[in-house]
Amino acid sequence: MTERNLADAPANTTAALTYTSYLSLDDVLTAQHPRSDEHDELLFIVIHQVYELWFKQLLHELARLQEVLSHGDTALATRTLRRILTVFKVIVAQIDVLETMTPRQFTSFRARLDASSGFQSSQFRELEAVLGRRDRQAFAHYPEGGEQRERIAAAMSRPSLFDSFLTYLAAHDYPVPVELLKRDVGEHAEPSPELQQVLLSVYADDGGPSTVAEYLVDLDEGLQEWRYRHVKMVERTIGGKPGTGGSDGAAYLRGTLFSPVFPDLWAVRSSL
Numbered sequence: 001m002t003e004r005n006l007a008d009a010p011a012n013t014t015a016a017l018t019y020t021s022y023l024s025l026d027d028v029l030t031a032q033h034p035r036s037d038e039h040d041e042l043l044f045i046v047i048h049q050v051y052e053l054w055f056k057q058l059l060h061e062l063a064r065l066q067e068v069l070s071h072g073d074t075a076l077a078t079r080t081l082r083r084i085l086t087v088f089k090v091i092v093a094q095i096d097v098l099e100t101m102t103p104r105q106f107t108s109f110r111a112r113l114d115a116s117s118g119f120q121s122s123q124f125r126e127l128e129a130v131l132g133r134r135d136r137q138a139f140a141h142y143p144e145g146g147e148q149r150e151r152i153a154a155a156m157s158r159p160s161l162f163d164s165f166l167t168y169l170a171a172h173d174y175p176v177p178v179e180l181l182k183r184d185v186g187e188h189a190e191p192s193p194e195l196q197q198v199l200l201s202v203y204a205d206d207g208g209p210s211t212v213a214e215y216l217v218d219l220d221e222g223l224q225e226w227r228y229r230h231v232k233m234v235e236r237t238i239g240g241k242p243g244t245g246g247s248d249g250a251a252y253l254r255g256t257l258f259s260p261v262f263p264d265l266w267a268v269r270s271s272l
Contacts, residue, residue: 035112040105047098054091055123058084062130066164072171074208081215088222095229103237110238122148129155131223131261132162134188159185162262165216166195172209174198191263199268213265220262227257 020026031049034041061084068076125138134156142149159167163185170176177194202209260266 034109036109038105038109040101041109041112043097043101044106044109047094050094051091052121052123054087055121055127058087058127059123059130061087062127062161066130066159066161069161069164069168069212070171072168074212077168077212078208078215081212081219085215085218085222088219088226092222092226092229095233099233099236101237103239106237122152125152126155130158130161132160132189133261134186157186160189161216162189162264165212168212169198169202169209174202174209191267195264196268196271199264200271203268203272216262217265220260220265223261224258231257 015021032042032045034045061080065077065080065084068080120141122139122142125133128138129152136156138156139149139152142152163183166176166180170181176198177192180189180192180195183189199213202213
């Protein structure tokens, strides 16, 4: 191209993609707005923002997991479950970082949180719904017509992860009771002795479906581990005080412990 042609060519108005622009770091790194001058408030904000990012990723992976389970795909299901389990290990480990903040350090800015509370995390409520929670109180305090309420309600009206697992077992020719495959997925699923007999056959065959079942037990255990570490962190930080936003704090969190989301998978342990 001649010098004249170069001069006449239109300028390239599209900026080259960079690490900063691809990750929208200008937005991410300016999304922390401490409400005090206390040193530890930034850590508190960053930790909880990172949690929300991991919740987003978990919801993304769980949607993928349900899709591949519905197609009976063992290989993709196990790979996706391994990733989900690794993310849970990371979010549990993050509590170690938060626990470097002493009760006095948290108290120094706690009043600035006003009515905000981790109980308001709509993504975690959606995550619980995907895993099987069917409690309308989970979204009762979100405004009607709001996106957060709609997302939680929609998750409660769709098949849960365990429903997808039953579809997967049926695809592998296990005699899952028809009433479970056609149940009202908007209602809470009760443990089923008939299904537990099917699960014993799954474990006896010791094939791909039993591996998927064990990964689901790992997932259930990972969620319970996160709940336990969370409640102990709250206890060591605020003791028996009410939580921010008027929540019951550690008292409420203790009530969520040791409640498996896949009770049938735990019920068969004594018979294996």
